[in-house]
Amino acid sequence: MNTKHQKISVAVDVLLFTITDDKLQIVLTKRSAEPFRDMYCLPGVSLRENETPEEAAERSLKERTGLNDIYLEQLYTFGDVDRDPRSRTISIAYYALTDPEKLLSSKLTEPAILVPADKISNGRIKLAFDHKKIVEYGRMRLRGKVSYSDIAFEFVPEDFTLPQLQKVYEILLGEELYKANFRKMISPRVEETGEMLTGMAHRPSRLYRKKSRQD
Amino acid sequence: MNTKHQKISVAVDVLLFTITDDKLQIVLTKRSAEPFRDMYCLPGVSLRENETPEEAAERSLKERTGLNDIYLEQLYTFGDVDRDPRSRTISIAYYALTDPEKLLSSKLTEPAILVPADKISNGRIKLAFDHKKIVEYGRMRLRGKVSYSDIAFEFVPEDFTLPQLQKVYEILLGEELYKANFRKMISPRVEETGEMLTGMAHRPSRLYRKKSRQD
Numbered sequence: 488m489n490t491k492h493q494k495i496s497v498a499v500d501v502l503l504f505t506i507t508d509d510k511l512q513i514v515l516t517k518r519s520a521e522p523f524r525d526m527y528c529l530p531g532v533s534l535r536e537n538e539t540p541e542e543a544a545e546r547s548l549k550e551r552t553g554l555n556d557i558y559l560e561q562l563y564t565f566g567d568v569d570r571d572p573r574s575r576t577i578s579i580a581y582y583a584l585t586d587p588e589k590l591l592s593s594k595l596t597e598p599a600i601l602v603p604a605d606k607i608s609n610g611r612i613k614l615a616f617d618h619k620k621i622v623e624y625g626r627m628r629l630r631g632k633v634s635y636s637d638i639a640f641e642f643v644p645e646d647f648t649l650p651q652l653q654k655v656y657e658i659l660l661g662e663e664l665y666k667a668n669f670r671k672m673i674s675p676r677v678e679e680t681g682e683m684l685t686g687m688a689h690r691p692s693r694l695y696r697k698k699s700r701q702d
Numbered sequence: 703m704n705t706k707h708q709k710i711s712v713a714v715d716v717l718l719f720t721i722t723d724d725k726l727q728i729v730l731t732k733r734s735a736e737p738f739r740d741m742y743c744l745p746g747v748s749l750r751e752n753e754t755p756e757e758a759a760e761r762s763l764k765e766r767t768g769l770n771d772i773y774l775e776q777l778y779t780f781g782d783v784d785r786d787p788r789s790r791t792i793s794i795a796y797y798a799l800t801d802p803e804k805l806l807s808s809k810l811t812e813p814a815i816l817v818p819a820d821k822i823s824n825g826r827i828k829l830a831f832d833h834k835k836i837v838e839y840g841r842m843r844l845r846g847k848v849s850y851s852d853i854a855f856e857f858v859p860e861d862f863t864l865p866q867l868q869k870v871y872e873i874l875l876g877e878e879l880y881k882a883n884f885r886k887m888i889s890p891r892v893e894e895t896g897e898m899l900t901g902m903a904h905r906p907s908r909l910y911r912k913k914s915r916q917d
Contacts, residue, residue: 494751495710495711495712495749495751496710497710497712497792534710534781534792536709536710536783536790537783538783539781539782539783540779540781540792541781561778561779563776564755564776564779564794566749566754566755566756566794567754568751568752568753568754575751577712577749577755577794579779579781579792635850
């Protein structure tokens, strides 16, 4: 535990996922300085002495997106020796989830943008540092977690239709689901609000909400 | 990403689990210096500039237990502001798993000892820093992971009997399992070696091994 000769910087980076246009999307920002000047990267901050990593992640989110009070969880700590050309820096990565309405009613602070996760995975958008690795790791975690947790509900508004929720599951899992199977799986976890979603473009649909855990 | 004023130390701590005497056990070491002098804690090292967190975890394991090449995975990064009274220190915690034979054929380096995890959970053994929190988090991860992964196999030798493996599942899950249900669940994942375990104390039992993944 001798820490005398240690010169390691600690960054906290945030992978904010949302779903719009039937695609998993990620918030990126643009670097204004070297290294990797003008390249996109995940929003991040340097961990301050008087804050926890989680508080730093919240600060980063708040600064870039105006969002707070959304789902936030530690993802992994990335520590390759050469991941930052300036100095030894580890990154404690967090991932956050939000439904798009919340994100759009908030404001992305320039130069933050929303890009489809697939464009990072397929290399169309290149990221600074090892941030592509962080994105891939986060997508993997999301895929794994969707099947054993209620994480998918974070991507829909409080009241939602079942087709809306099914679409979220399909996007997160990367595969189409049979409607009957999906409904069977999801029915113990949702309840009708009694309201209908109406609109010009579709038939009225029943609205549902997530059942609270005590049920 | 301004890192100029940052004074944060990075520790890497390792939670090594094994099972002996039908109990989940953890390797602890004793602190020789203040703070928390003479209290038990998890084996840990200070992250060096030229090593990854995983390499630091391997170094710590090797130093304290002589073990290498065992299951090792990052658990979580703990970063409460006051977790170390000396200076701001975050801990990247790893957990490692080994079957007891490997651990016993190796050597615990003084003052490392093996203690039942329950004695930490129930407060009989008090740990330095926030290491109790790390232990609880690790146990939770282990319990969660045992149901959707092959992690339980790490606690048995290469060749094992089914009652041996069932016991491991029961200890990790904290509940007794019906033999018939366990066998049904496990049978696609194991295969007979063709050998028998013989001994004075019990009837001969068939030996099994884990099926390789391509099956």
